[in-house]
Amino acid sequence: MLFPLKPLPAAPPRVVITGAGIITALGRGWKLNTQGFREGRRAFRPVTHFDVSRQRVKIAAEVDLPEILPATKLTPRQLARLDGAGKMLLLAAHEAWLQSGWTAAENIPLVLGTTAGGMTLGEAYYRQAIHQPGQHRQQATRAIQYQAQVQARAVFDALGFSGPTTILSNACASGGNAIGHAFELIRSGQAERVVAGGYDALGELVFSGFDSLQALSPTTCRPFDAHRDGLALGEGAAILNLETLAHAQRRGAEILGEVTGYATAIDQHHLTQPHPQGNTTLQVMQQACANAWVTAEEIDYLNAHGTGTVLNDASEALAISEWAGTRAATLPVSSTKASIGHLLGGAGAVEAVVCLMTLREQWLPPEMEFETPDPACRFPIVHQMQDARVNLVLSNSFGFGGVNASLIFRRWA
Amino acid sequence: MSRIFVAGLGAVSPAGWNVAALRGALEKGEPLPTQTVVRPGWTKTLPVRLVPPPATKLEFLAHPRLRRSSPITHYAAAATLEALAGLRGKPAAKHFRLGVIACLQSGCVQYSCRFYDETLKNPATASPLVFPETVHAAPTSHVVALLENVALAYSLVGDPAIFLQGVALGAQWLAENRVDACLVFGAEETNWIVADAFRHLDRRAIVTGGAGAVCLCRDQNLSIGIELAAITDAQPFSARQNPLQAAQAMRAQLGKNSAGELLCDGTGVSPRADATENAAWRDWSGDRIRSKAIWGEGLMAGAAWQCVAAGDALAQKKFSAANVSLVGSTQQAIGAKFVRADFDLSAGAPMGNIPS
Numbered sequence: 001m002l003f004p005l006k007p008l009p010a011a012p013p014r015v016v017i018t019g020a021g022i023i024t025a026l027g028r029g030w031k032l033n034t035q036g037f038r039e040g041r042r043a044f045r046p047v048t049h050f051d052v053s054r055q056r057v058k059i060a061a062e063v064d065l066p067e068i069l070p071a072t073k074l075t076p077r078q079l080a081r082l083d084g085a086g087k088m089l090l091l092a093a094h095e096a097w098l099q100s101g102w103t104a105a106e107n108i109p110l111v112l113g114t115t116a117g118g119m120t121l122g123e124a125y126y127r128q129a130i131h132q133p134g135q136h137r138q139q140a141t142r143a144i145q146y147q148a149q150v151q152a153r154a155v156f157d158a159l160g161f162s163g164p165t166t167i168l169s170n171a172c173a174s175g176g177n178a179i180g181h182a183f184e185l186i187r188s189g190q191a192e193r194v195v196a197g198g199y200d201a202l203g204e205l206v207f208s209g210f211d212s213l214q215a216l217s218p219t220t221c222r223p224f225d226a227h228r229d230g231l232a233l234g235e236g237a238a239i240l241n242l243e244t245l246a247h248a249q250r251r252g253a254e255i256l257g258e259v260t261g262y263a264t265a266i267d268q269h270h271l272t273q274p275h276p277q278g279n280t281t282l283q284v285m286q287q288a289c290a291n292a293w294v295t296a297e298e299i300d301y302l303n304a305h306g307t308g309t310v311l312n313d314a315s316e317a318l319a320i321s322e323w324a325g326t327r328a329a330t331l332p333v334s335s336t337k338a339s340i341g342h343l344l345g346g347a348g349a350v351e352a353v354v355c356l357m358t359l360r361e362q363w364l365p366p367e368m369e370f371e372t373p374d375p376a377c378r379f380p381i382v383h384q385m386q387d388a389r390v391n392l393v394l395s396n397s398f399g400f401g402g403v404n405a406s407l408i409f410r411r412w413a
Numbered sequence: 414m415s416r417i418f419v420a421g422l423g424a425v426s427p428a429g430w431n432v433a434a435l436r437g438a439l440e441k442g443e444p445l446p447t448q449t450v451v452r453p454g455w456t457k458t459l460p461v462r463l464v465p466p467p468a469t470k471l472e473f474l475a476h477p478r479l480r481r482s483s484p485i486t487h488y489a490a491a492a493t494l495e496a497l498a499g500l501r502g503k504p505a506a507k508h509f510r511l512g513v514i515a516c517l518q519s520g521c522v523q524y525s526c527r528f529y530d531e532t533l534k535n536p537a538t539a540s541p542l543v544f545p546e547t548v549h550a551a552p553t554s555h556v557v558a559l560l561e562n563v564a565l566a567y568s569l570v571g572d573p574a575i576f577l578q579g580v581a582l583g584a585q586w587l588a589e590n591r592v593d594a595c596l597v598f599g600a601e602e603t604n605w606i607v608a609d610a611f612r613h614l615d616r617r618a619i620v621t622g623g624a625g626a627v628c629l630c631r632d633q634n635l636s637i638g639i640e641l642a643a644i645t646d647a648q649p650f651s652a653r654q655n656p657l658q659a660a661q662a663m664r665a666q667l668g669k670n671s672a673g674e675l676l677c678d679g680t681g682v683s684p685r686a687d688a689t690e691n692a693a694w695r696d697w698s699g700d701r702i703r704s705k706a707i708w709g710e711g712l713m714a715g716a717a718w719q720c721v722a723a724g725d726a727l728a729q730k731k732f733s734a735a736n737v738s739l740v741g742s743t744q745q746a747i748g749a750k751f752v753r754a755d756f757d758l759s760a761g762a763p764m765g766n767i768p769s
Contacts, residue, residue: 001666002581003644003749005415005588054536073652106653107646115548117570126529129609133454140613147518149571149744157652164647165744166578169517169549169570177567188585205525208532209544266513266566268558271478272545400545401554403566 002164005190012187015260016412018253019100019241021092021197022353024340025061025234029095034357036339039385040366043340044221044232049084049120050204057216060202061234061341063088070094072158081141083118085201086151088237088346092197093155100241101253102193104160109191110152111166111182113174113198114345115399117148120203155195169345171399172305173264174198175238176348180262180405182242192247198349199237206344207233213272215309223306223335224313224381226372231307234341238349240356257356260392261292261408272400273311278319280404285323285394288406294392296324299331299408301364301388302379303351303395306335307342316396317376324379334382338367348397352407355393359411364388415588418636418754420506422721422728423495423598423626425488427462427708431495435718436725438707445708447619450605459608462621462709464488478558481542483524485602486552488624488714489515493556493596496626500594503635510564512592514579515553516599517570518712521546523604552600564592572741573599573679573716574647577749580720581644583629593630599717600624611710614742617683619709625717627724633754639727640754642734643667648746659746660693663738667748673733674699677723679715679740681706690740700732720749727753 022029025043026036036043043061052058065087069079072094082090089112102108125142128135144150152165168177175198182196210216210233217230248255265287267280274281289295302324305316321328336354337343343350354365363386370383391411398404424431427445428438438445449458464484473479473490493513500506524546531539545551550568557563565586569579576599583595601607603622611618630636645666648659670676678694680687681703694701704719705711711718716739723735734752741747 001643001645002578002647002747003417003584003641005581005585008589056537114570122525123529125610126526126606127533129606130453130530130533133452136613139610143610143613144743147570147572147743149575153649153651153744156649160652162649162651162653164578164649165571166575167570169568170553170566171548171550181567188589190585205529205532205547208536208539209528209541209547211536212539212541212544214541264565266554266557266563268554268561268563271551271554399550400548401550401568402557403550 009189014245014258015183015186015242016245016248016258017240017242017256017356018248019096020256020353020356021095021239022350023063023088023091024236024350025063026340028091034361037336037354037357037365038363040368041339049202055208055211057211057218060232062202063235073160074154074158078154081145082154083121085118085199086154088201089151089199090155090158092237092239093159096239096241097159102241106162108161108163109185109194110155110163111178111194111196112152113168113178113349114148114200115169115171115174116200116203116206118146118151119205120201121146123204170403171401172344172347173397173399173403173405174345176397176405176407177264179240179349179352180264180407183259183262186242186244193243195239195241197239198346200235200343200345202233202235217308220369221308221338222369223308223338223367224317224374224377225370226374228308228310228313231309232341234343236343236346236350238346238353240352255412257359257412258410260410261288263287263291264403264405267402267404274315274398276315278315281316281319282323284404284406288408292408296327299392299394300390301358301393302331302333303355303393304333304335305396305398306337308337313374314376317374321378328378331379332364332382333379334365334367336365338369348405351395355395355409358390358393359409362387362390417584417587417641418630418633419627419639419724420594420630420636421496421499421628422724423492424718424721425464425491426623426718427464427621429465430467430491432721432725435721439702439722444706450608452605452609459605459612460619461603461608462619463603464623473559476559478555482555483521483546485521485600486555489552489556489598489600490559492624492626493598496596496628499637500628500635506635509593511560511562512583512586512595513553513557513563513566514583514597515568516576516579516713517549518572519601519607520549521551522607523602526604526606572744573713574739574741574745574747576713576716577644577739577747578647580627584641587629587631595629596626598624598626599713601712601714615683615686621709621711623711623714625714625721627720636754637728638754639724640752642752643750645748650745656689657692660689660740663746663748664693667736667750670697670699675723675726675732675735676701676738677704677719677735678738679705679719682710690738694738723751727751
């Protein structure tokens with residue numbers, strides 16, 4: 001029963017990660033992504049998914065999907081119904097599932113973040129309804145498949161597990177919130193293991209939306225650079241398999257890292273603009289640290305939300321500087337959106353996997369195009385390939401509507 | 414064990430802009446009147462049930478954040494303000510930290526259609542004022558700005574059965590003392606594309622928009638005399654469990670009904686859509702509200718109205734307990750039981766400190 005609530009455990013269990021799956025424009029899987037992020041490779045190209053000839057900006061970080069998806073329990077018919085977003089979600093979930101070594105089971109919660117779900121199918125529905133009003137072929141399928149919960153169900157059916165699904169749509173904080181919510185489900189004793197992550201595919205509506213806001217960079221996305229002029233969009237998915245430390249140890253699983261802190265709050269300043277002083281950002285970073293029993297002094301790397309827009313980065317820079325205090329002068333910060341663009345609902349989850357990579361492999365992801373620091377940045381931006389000692393990292397995610405989320409990960413050694 | 418109570422209810426529906434209007438429609442027992450919307454390129458219209466214009470000017474629209482907001486935000490704001498009204502009148506709740514959990518299925522379709530239409534015609538002139546309103550989190554954000562003292566807010570999407578997952582999450586936030594009261598709302602808006610999509614899935618369904626809200630609290634003295642007794646597990650539809658099995662599992666978790674209990678289910682649209690839920694509740698012998706026969710297919714708003722109708726029946730002291738059955742369209746089945754806080758189900762008599 002979801003209610004009455006299960007009693008809180010006397011001591012909240014430690015939450016570890018035993019599976020991670022990722023797909024971005026840098027490639028499919030841990031290996032290709034770790035190479036790309038470590039080198040600060042940029043994965044942008046002219047948009048091919050839809051017509052951008054009349055858009056102001058014409059590039060994005062598109063994913064090349066494999067022609068053949070990995071063998072799962074999905075039928076050919078189910079596979080044929082997946083859109084790009086559903087395929088990316090499935091690929092990430094499959095990689096995480098294999099890595100964690102989990103087997104089919106009941107009652108494994110699935111927590112996903114997305115802003116658009118199968119929006120490309122919704123767009124196709126709209127175009128056909130408008131341009132071919134007498135043609136109904138495929139419309140019923142599109143009406144069902146565009147819904148995020150149907151994409152989530154494909155993950156269940158593909159991998160052979162089931163459980164309650166929670167889909168968070170807190171705009172661009174969704175992926176971070178999904179992992180945080182999964183962390184809380186385990187900490188509160190409601191679940192022993194959870195599949196969590198985020199995904200979003202590039203779509204015409206969303207691309208046009210950001211372009212209409214003039215939020216897209218017409219040059220190069222350079223988060224925290226004084227000369228930054230906007231964000232770049234990308235697409236992708238990432239999934240983390242989380243479980244209690246006791247559960248992981250019982251089955252002798254390889255532990256990739258630990259989630260130690262999470263906080264979320266909502267900024268009531270504006271629908272699309274952060275509070276100029278980053279009040280809520282500061283609050284969630286402080287709360288996440290308090291929850292993890294760590295201080296800013298102990299954080300070795302901060303993966304910023306860092307979209308590359310003037311307003312976001314200024315606000316986040318102020319918040320980081322205040323939160324970090326004296327540590328700011330030496331705290332390495334970067335935004336991996338410089339490499340793969342902004343993945344919207346997938347961003348927080350993909351960045352969580354990047355954090356895991358830095359913890360596992362002891363390097364920092366650089367922003368290779370970064371040149372001139374914004375005056376608000378009292379912290380160094382990582383702009384060259386570098387190895388580093390990394391034990392604790394903090395990752396920020398913020399969204400339209402004002403939801404802010406911070407996650408803290410610890411190296412497992 | 415944490416006890417969770419209902420502090421208020423709110424509803425905006427085709428019946429009108431408050432819970433009393435929804436109650437009136439249910440008491441009348443007749444399907445609400447339908448209207449039509451035009452589908453581009455068709456001479457034939459599509460039936461829908463639209464929210465009527467409010468009887469009086471909505472004062473909250475003067476808030477700067479709501480100036481350009483979409484209808485779904487107006488519905489959500491009105492429903493949440495109604496659900497919160499009782500609490501706001503109590504000094505003990507003056508400085509409450511609020512949680513807001515928004516539940517949506519279709520979401521902001523009017524502005525999404527409008528913006529995409531503009532994009533297809535000429536992206537260079539697509540409105541930057543409309544695009545942000547297409548985001549699922551937009552209604553949540555506006556409601557949060559309106560209420561001001563909100564500590565936590567999530568927007569959940571899924572089929573209508575997730576509404577009770579939202580209620581369970583609110584209960585969790587309260588139990589962990591992260592908020593002092595939590596508003597859970599379900600909201601939808603109607604336009605031709607939603608009506609058209611449903612026509613493909615179930616020709617008898619008449620879609621409708623609006624919002625329903627439930628305000629939860631920990632303190633019985635701040636409640637309207639209703640207690641949350643149970644929420645079943647979310648029973649997913651999967652390769653391992655078909656919708657009927659899921660609905661039956663939900664039904665089994667709610668247990669056998671006692672005398673004086675109400676069932677507020679989601680049937681009444683069409684035999685095909687109702688078959689699963691009817692099969693799961695075949696043994697039900699008590700009173701029953703077949704809600705969709707009255708208001709149609711309200712998607713997430715409909716799920717919220719079911720909870721509001723159940724809660725209102727208890728607040729009106731017509732029943733001692735009310736069960737809510739949500740059998741979703743694509744995701745899961747889930748159920749809940751609300752009880753009168755002054756009523757001991759096992760003894761069949763009032764027990765609390767609230768006069769019956």
